[in-house]
Amino acid sequence: MAEESSLTDDFLGQLISVGEVDLLVGVPTHNNSKTIGPIVETIQAGLLTFFPRERAAIINADGGSRDGTPGLVVSAAIGDVQRSSKMYALRTLHSISTQYASGPARGTALRTILAAAELLRAKACAVVSPESTQITTDSLAALLRPVYADTFDLVLPTYRRHRFDGVLLTNLLYPMTRALYGLRIREPYALEFAFSGRLGSQFLAQNAWQEEPARTGSEIQFTLAAIAGGYRICQTFLGTREHVERHSADLVPAMRQTVGALFSSLEPNFTLWNTKNGSEPIPTAGVEQEFTLEPLRINRKRLREMFSTGVAELESVFRAILAPSTLAELQQIAGLDEARFRYSAELWVKTVYEFAAAYHKSVISRDHIIQALAPLFRGRAFTFLMENRNGSAGNVENNVENLCLEFERMKPYLLEIWNGRE
Amino acid sequence: MREMIISELTQAMQQFTRGFAHILPRIIVLVIVGFVGWVVAYFLRIVLRSVLRLIKFDKLSESAGASQLLSKAALPSATELLSRFVFWVAWLGFILLGISVLGVFGLQEQIAKFFLFLPRLFVALLTMFVGLLCAGFFSRAALLASVNANLPSPRLLSVSIRTIIIIFVLSLVFEEVGVGEQTMLVAFGIAFGAVMLGLAIAFGIGGKDLAQQFLETRFGRGGTADEGKEDELSPL
Numbered sequence: 001m002a003e004e005s006s007l008t009d010d011f012l013g014q015l016i017s018v019g020e021v022d023l024l025v026g027v028p029t030h031n032n033s034k035t036i037g038p039i040v041e042t043i044q045a046g047l048l049t050f051f052p053r054e055r056a057a058i059i060n061a062d063g064g065s066r067d068g069t070p071g072l073v074v075s076a077a078i079g080d081v082q083r084s085s086k087m088y089a090l091r092t093l094h095s096i097s098t099q100y101a102s103g104p105a106r107g108t109a110l111r112t113i114l115a116a117a118e119l120l121r122a123k124a125c126a127v128v129s130p131e132s133t134q135i136t137t138d139s140l141a142a143l144l145r146p147v148y149a150d151t152f153d154l155v156l157p158t159y160r161r162h163r164f165d166g167v168l169l170t171n172l173l174y175p176m177t178r179a180l181y182g183l184r185i186r187e188p189y190a191l192e193f194a195f196s197g198r199l200g201s202q203f204l205a206q207n208a209w210q211e212e213p214a215r216t217g218s219e220i221q222f223t224l225a226a227i228a229g230g231y232r233i234c235q236t237f238l239g240t241r242e243h244v245e246r247h248s249a250d251l252v253p254a255m256r257q258t259v260g261a262l263f264s265s266l267e268p269n270f271t272l273w274n275t276k277n278g279s280e281p282i283p284t285a286g287v288e289q290e291f292t293l294e295p296l297r298i299n300r301k302r303l304r305e306m307f308s309t310g311v312a313e314l315e316s317v318f319r320a321i322l323a324p325s326t327l328a329e330l331q332q333i334a335g336l337d338e339a340r341f342r343y344s345a346e347l348w349v350k351t352v353y354e355f356a357a358a359y360h361k362s363v364i365s366r367d368h369i370i371q372a373l374a375p376l377f378r379g380r381a382f383t384f385l386m387e388n389r390n391g392s393a394g395n396v397e398n399n400v401e402n403l404c405l406e407f408e409r410m411k412p413y414l415l416e417i418w419n420g421r422e
Numbered sequence: 423m424r425e426m427i428i429s430e431l432t433q434a435m436q437q438f439t440r441g442f443a444h445i446l447p448r449i450i451v452l453v454i455v456g457f458v459g460w461v462v463a464y465f466l467r468i469v470l471r472s473v474l475r476l477i478k479f480d481k482l483s484e485s486a487g488a489s490q491l492l493s494k495a496a497l498p499s500a501t502e503l504l505s506r507f508v509f510w511v512a513w514l515g516f517i518l519l520g521i522s523v524l525g526v527f528g529l530q531e532q533i534a535k536f537f538l539f540l541p542r543l544f545v546a547l548l549t550m551f552v553g554l555l556c557a558g559f560f561s562r563a564a565l566l567a568s569v570n571a572n573l574p575s576p577r578l579l580s581v582s583i584r585t586i587i588i589i590f591v592l593s594l595v596f597e598e599v600g601v602g603e604q605t606m607l608v609a610f611g612i613a614f615g616a617v618m619l620g621l622a623i624a625f626g627i628g629g630k631d632l633a634q635q636f637l638e639t640r641f642g643r644g645g646t647a648d649e650g651k652e653d654e655l656s657p658l
Contacts (some may be wrong), residue, residue, distance in 0.1 A: 167656065169658060251570070306569075310570075313569050365563075375569055385655065
């Protein structure tokens with residue numbers, strides 16, 4: 001209850017007037033007026049259709065939108081949904097919006113939702129991304145039901161994705177989380193997930209919210225907290241995830257949010273991951289992961305060039321982070337032409353583990369370590385792209401699986417350099 | 423005559439003996455103070471070396487770029503150098519304290535000046551170290567940011583930032599120790615101004631097309647802002 005202080009008086013008043021709820025759906029927003037209306041209607045329809053007897057609330061944590069997003073959430077009329085779906089709630093469905101800051105901050109948004117869930121004593125909570133235009137009433141039910149009815153504590157999504165979507169997930173976050181913590185969680189960084197009240201309360205109380213990884217990478221920290229706490233975790237298939245066009249400038253913030261948070265979690269969880277060997281699947285509703293193969297225009301030349309430039313220009317930085325043999329191998333492949341260039345899985349795993357150890361030892365500023373990994377990731381992404389250019393969905397899955405096995409095989413190397421070599 | 427000479431010699435001998443007897447305790451005090459000073463300075467050196475090793479000062483100096491400078495000058499590590507510096511300053515301080523006991527005319531003033539100078543020297547060294555640390559951090563930050571933004575000549579940008587910070591820090595250090603204050607101020611002004619002018623000209627000439635492209639895009643003559651964007655693999 002210490003978290004009440006982070007909530008505004010007005011928001012607290014609204015929560016108190018709601019009382020207690022069974023289900024809570026949190027929607028963190030920031031200037032999402034184009035998509036938020038249909039998403040809130042889908043959430044309302046999902047709650048009416050699948051949970052008509054439950055007390056529910058929709059909580060919008062807004063990061064200072066200037067396009068009227070909070071108004072759209074609150075004004076989304078339940079009557080319209082009831083008329084169109086011909087479903088009627090037996091309980092009141094509340095929609096509350098609060099502005100947690102004048103700028104977007106994912107960690108603070110999640111913290112606000114968790115605090116609201118704790119105050120309302122929600123049994124099951126879901127977080128829905130304001131950009132998830134593909135969300136359906138079934139998806140919402142698929143997220144909430146395992147927590148509400150089957151006593152799972154964390155429900156993470158799996159998607160049908162384009163084979164070149166989420167390359168950081170397939171090449172680093174999924175394989176490394178799997179190798180370290182021994183659980184095959186396809187989306188450790190999820191923007192849509194559901195959790196139990198007890199997991200939410202524990203994370204709210206224990207997470208170091210003032211620290212950088214917690215503020216920027218709260219989603220992956222949440223998953224890792226559930227693993228570390230021994231909570232019951234499952235996955236559920238949510239359908240197709242739309243391809244979002246990205247630009248090169250998006251990579252470093254994405255790496256800070258995910259890789260930075262993953263690396264920072266290794267220290268407190270050392271006793272948990274240093275003894276794990278291999279990995280186990282977790283309960284999954286629907287397919288584990290699907291890849292689509294439609295053509296996608298990607299600037300391969302730019303990826304490789306940025307890798308080569310990075311290796312050449314950042315040599316002084318890499319000397320502080322990488323082993324001399326690893327750096328020599330990187331310099332060797334950086335000089336190869338496009339046809340012969342290959343950033344092998346083994347070299348990539350070695351690179352990532354050496355970066356993780358350097359992060360642990362703080363050989364230079366930790367943020368600089370994460371930034372230095374970005375050009376190398378581009379090189380690995382280029383190889384992933386070339387290896388899977390003409391492959392089937394099965395081939396892509398095989399390549400991802402092989403990379404995961406490489407991460408598991410080389411885990412002793414991480415343990416060796418973790419406290420060993422300076 | 424002979425008696426006179428003997429008397430003078432005896433008198434001189436007595437005076438010398440009296441003078442020596444007068445100064446001997448002071449010399450003994452000087453030797454004792456010097457010895458105690460050596461012991462204290464040695465103890466300080468050992469303690470400081472251990473503390474610096476404990477806080478991994480060498481790593482800090484390596485990331486500040488100070489270690490590279492020291493190795494180029496064939497000097498020992500930063501920890502060793504600082505420990506030795508403290509040893510010599512402490513021992514010299516004790517020796518000067520002992521010398522002041524001798525009561526040599528004019529020396530007292532110089533010794534007082536030396537002790538007054540010590541805090542300034544310490545502040546100057548601290549400024550130098552923090553400055554090198556800042557220069558290393560900001561030049562690396564600029565290097566990483568420009569590599570990730572795919573800017574041309576990232577190393578040049580990084581080295582420029584490092585140089586500007588070091589020039590600024592050196593001017594502060596010289597001002598603190600009082601060496602050629604005016605000269606340093608003028609030299610800094612000229613150097614800083616020259617670097618800024620050079621950068622302004624370089625950006626003006628080199629970025630002409632970029633600025634034109636930006637302005638045309640911004641004010642609608644050259645298409646939309648989205649045109650320059652290129653596809654990249656979606657990381658998440």
